[in-house]
Amino acid sequence: MANSTTTVLDVDWAVDWLRRSAAVVAENRMALIELDRAIGDGDHGENMDRGFSAIVEKLDSEPPATPGAAFKLAAMTLMSKVGGAAGPLYGTAFLRAATAVGDVPELDSAAVAAALAAARDGVVARGKAEVGDKTMIDAWTPAVDAAAEAAAAGSRPAAVLSAAATAAEAGAASTDPLVAHKGRASYLGERAIGHRDPGAVSSALILRAAALAAGADA
Numbered sequence: 138m139a140n141s142t143t144t145v146l147d148v149d150w151a152v153d154w155l156r157r158s159a160a161v162v163a164e165n166r167m168a169l170i171e172l173d174r175a176i177g178d179g180d181h182g183e184n185m186d187r188g189f190s191a192i193v194e195k196l197d198s199e200p201p202a203t204p205g206a207a208f209k210l211a212a213m214t215l216m217s218k219v220g221g222a223a224g225p226l227y228g229t230a231f232l233r234a235a236t237a238v239g240d241v242p243e244l245d246s247a248a249v250a251a252a253l254a255a256a257r258d259g260v261v262a263r264g265k266a267e268v269g270d271k272t273m274i275d276a277w278t279p280a281v282d283a284a285a286e287a288a289a290a291g292s293r294p295a296a297v298l299s300a301a302a303t304a305a306e307a308g309a310a311s312t313d314p315l316v317a318h319k320g321r322a323s324y325l326g327e328r329a330i331g332h333r334d335p336g337a338v339s340s341a342l343i344l345r346a347a348a349l350a351a352g353a354d355a
């Protein structure tokens with residue numbers, strides 16, 4: 138298993154990441170539903186739980202051979218099983234990450250940071266949100282920046298992902314005072330103020346799962 142001094146992450150990390158994501162999404166299903174109830178239609182927790190449960194089933198039946206194959210499996214499953222905005226957005230994120238890493242067996246810190254950047258770029262290409270629009274991009278963009286900085290400073294993958302997760306958590310919290318400019322919450326105008334964006338919260342949970350799978354401290 139990966140630990141904080143591991144220099145490269147392999148398919149076992151990628152699979153562990155997806156399994157931990159499924160667990161944390163299941164654990165936070167009601168919390169995500171409640172966040173989405175406040176500023177959306179209340180289905181985000183259910184959407185994410187359905188998608189990640191399906192990913193775990195696929196991992197059991199068709200174990201991937203590389204990190205890229207694991208990301209592709211996640212992408213395909215999320216796109217086919219999850220409706221709403223988040224399914225195609227997360228699906229695109231994982232698909233772009235898969236393309237970014239290709240079929241190499243191991244990812245170093247730079248490759249991990251590049252995969253996160255590609256994932257974020259995919260969400261932007263698909264959803265056209267910018268930082269401050271009160272979406273998952275408010276978690277992803279600071280995470281990508283923190284990961285790039287940590288990788289450039291020579292940090293190990295666990296520290297790169299830990300920096301990304303911490304930045305994503307702060308980014309999710311930063312959505313509280315915002316009016317939404319994308320997605321269902323944008324219909325609410327000022328009534329969205331004071332509520333945290335559910336997709337930003339699920340993104341932070343998933344990025345923290347990536348760090349824990351890489352051996353970072355909780």
Ligand code: ADP
Binds near residue numbers: 173221224263273319
């Ligand atoms: P839906 O809004 O269709 O019900 P979900 O509830 O599953 O789908 O997901 C809502 C989340 O999707 C939001 O909290 C937000 O983070 C994200 N989202 C919605 N639209 C966009 C967009 N255009 N770009 C980025 N993220 C978006």
Ligand code: MG
Binds near residue numbers: 173177179180181221
């Ligand atoms: Mg919703």
